[in-house]
Amino acid sequence: MLSSLSLFLALALTSATASLAVAGKANDTLVAAFPREIRTLDGNYANLRENDMLGLLTDDALFAVDADSGRAVPLAAKAHEFRDKTTLVVDLRDDVLFHDGSKMTAEDVAYTYNWLLDPRSKNNYLDRFERWLASAEAEGPSRVVFRMKEPYAMALYDLAMYSKVRKKGVHHDAAKPGGVDPDAQTLQLNGTGPYRVVSFRPGQQVVLQRFDRYRNAGPKGAPPIRNITIRIIPDMNTQAAEVMSGGVNWTFEIPTEIAEGAAQSGQAQLVSGPSMRTFYISLDAAGKVQKDGPLTKLKVRQALNHALDREGIVKNLLKGAAQVLHTPCVPVQFGCDEAMAQKYPYDPDKAKALLAEEGYANGFDLDLWAARDKAIVEAIASQWRAVGIRANVRLVKGPTLSEARRVNQIPAEFASSGSFGVPDAGAILPDRLGPGSARNYSGDDKLGQMIMRAVSTYDEAERKSAFDEAVKRTTEQAYWVPLYTESQDFLMTKDLSYSQASDGMARLFLVRWK
């Protein structure tokens, strides 16, 4: 009995002592804390921001979003050109290596994108690529030709942000059902990025080491830190305590009050930076929920805009860690010109007058759906109630919200979009207000055409003009109540140097020891 117990305890201890990362400059080991679990190493099968950040370390896509200019620049690619409006030709660098030492070829790239287009792959970005990409073909050892279904201005961004190149054949395994293995890279990854995976415990920890044969050229440059360990710590207070104790060097998305408290102790530093996350309320102008309901009336939607004190919400509830938005995108994005937007200053009297003009002097019932930020949503509902709109908050879990959206039950939704860190209005407007989007409650075909015109031409002036029209129309018609864009707080040990790029994407390969 006793020996069995000892054996059991020994097994438990063996598992518990799998690896111990010692954070610090002396060991050239950066320990970063993420709040949400990494459950796969394969970025083609995850859409969490944490996986985006990990993917930037372990994989080099064909293109990268440049931290300074915000443009899509070649990464594993050397150059590109549009042979015609629907044919994108990409020449590859000849010094890109997989972590197993083999060279990345055009065959690998073509295999990757044809796999991503294969319904059997069940990858997270199938719908996105299916929308515009027909196929990819290798044309010689270092040239790939992308055949597109239609002209698509966001193609380079999509190649940069939503796909990781995989070795040819890696997802095909005759021993697996149907001869394919979508999970081939879930637990062990053969990537092309500056860091290779040493070990991975799903939901717990990823240990990375600098890939010694990385070319040290291009937008990512030479990785300055040798080892990076990513630990999953769900509790933000625990994250802060770890930074103060030196057990963790770097955290992100930490609530401002916790980060400020930790920084004031003198044991950590707080770095704030911009984020591209846009918060807004969409309104059922199309009458999907209630045909000819109050929200189908322009003046009612304008009243809802005037009734909100955005400055007050930012100042009092977000403690200033946000900027008020008047646009359906973030002004740092290409095509998001604030000058084009109609602004709705806080004016409850005007809101009441507009409601009365439309025959709603006594207000109306309105369900405001949300899946997060209860305090802010309650504040919004309270301000709407102050002008007579009987707002009722429906705080639900994400899947419930999605289902309600699918069956057209949501008259008003508190929502947000991070634009995948892409500094182009084309990363948010088609998804949220474009034709065919389940989130589009505008019912405005003309607006849809403007947005699609902006993403289906390569001419920058024409794109800008189309986006300007879309921003103007969205705000004039008050399809949304734009709210704010949040800042990001990074809490880190004092021996680190890091500055956040304007696109809001945290790039761990830019972290340096002082």
Place this chain on the structure above:
Amino acid sequence: MLRFAYRRLLLACAVTLTLSVITFVLLYSATDPAAAIAGEDATHERVAQIRRELGLDRPLVVQYLDWLRGVLGGNLGQSWYWRQPVSHLILSHAPVTILLSFMAIAVTIVIALPLGIVAALRPNSMVDRFAVSFAVAAQAVPTFWLGLVFIVVFALQLRWFPVSGDATLAHFVMPAVVLGLVSVPAVMRLTRTGLLDVLSSDYIRTARAKGVRPGRLIRRHALRNALLPVVSVLAVQLGNKLGGSVVTESVFAINGLGRLALESILAADLPTVQMLVFVFALIFLVLNFLSDLVNAWLDPRIRIA
């Protein structure tokens, strides 16, 4: 004794089967995992396609029988969210939870039993009042708060223990104490009450009259009977810790079964949640079965009843 064990085992199997039916029906009727898997902006067609691919469009009875056949054949299914076999997930997360739970129950025993015994031997004394007050305080304090206080005091101020994680045995000390303290009130009170009852019984008076020394009287005669309900409660407490240490695991960033359950529930990963509920229920059944056996060994009257 064997017949007793056999009867209990049959009962445990029947309860297990019933439990599996109830959890399966409740889980699979309460949520639509296809919608969760499809993602926020998926179309009706995509959700329906996923439902078909996962076999969720079949009658619930067929799905249950399929699942049961798999479990009996050693196939616990594939996690939709973690993209791994459920058996692998449970086996990889169980060791840390088991270690944490046993350490926590050891903390409970070390604190609660002596405190309960001393309180019973000196009823209404200062020691007794202290023990009862301690129990009330331990019961009132939320674990997440206690966990954070421990982190501030023992990890940040005194630097005795690491803040979080499960890399070494030292990482388990604070969470084990936090988790162990939660069970102290129940076990301490039961020990105290049980011992007080036993100490006033006839056979103890007889033993005293025969001149049995106090220490021997407590150890050999009183405790053996007083501990009967305590064993059962300890089994339940251990079961609680094995299945319900979600908060402690989150605060101390321990990647055990509790966190696996929480994340799987949030992701509507039904194969994992179903199996975890089943495993947690099994743990309780096994522990209850074992505590019944221990009780029957301690008190032969139970075997005959």
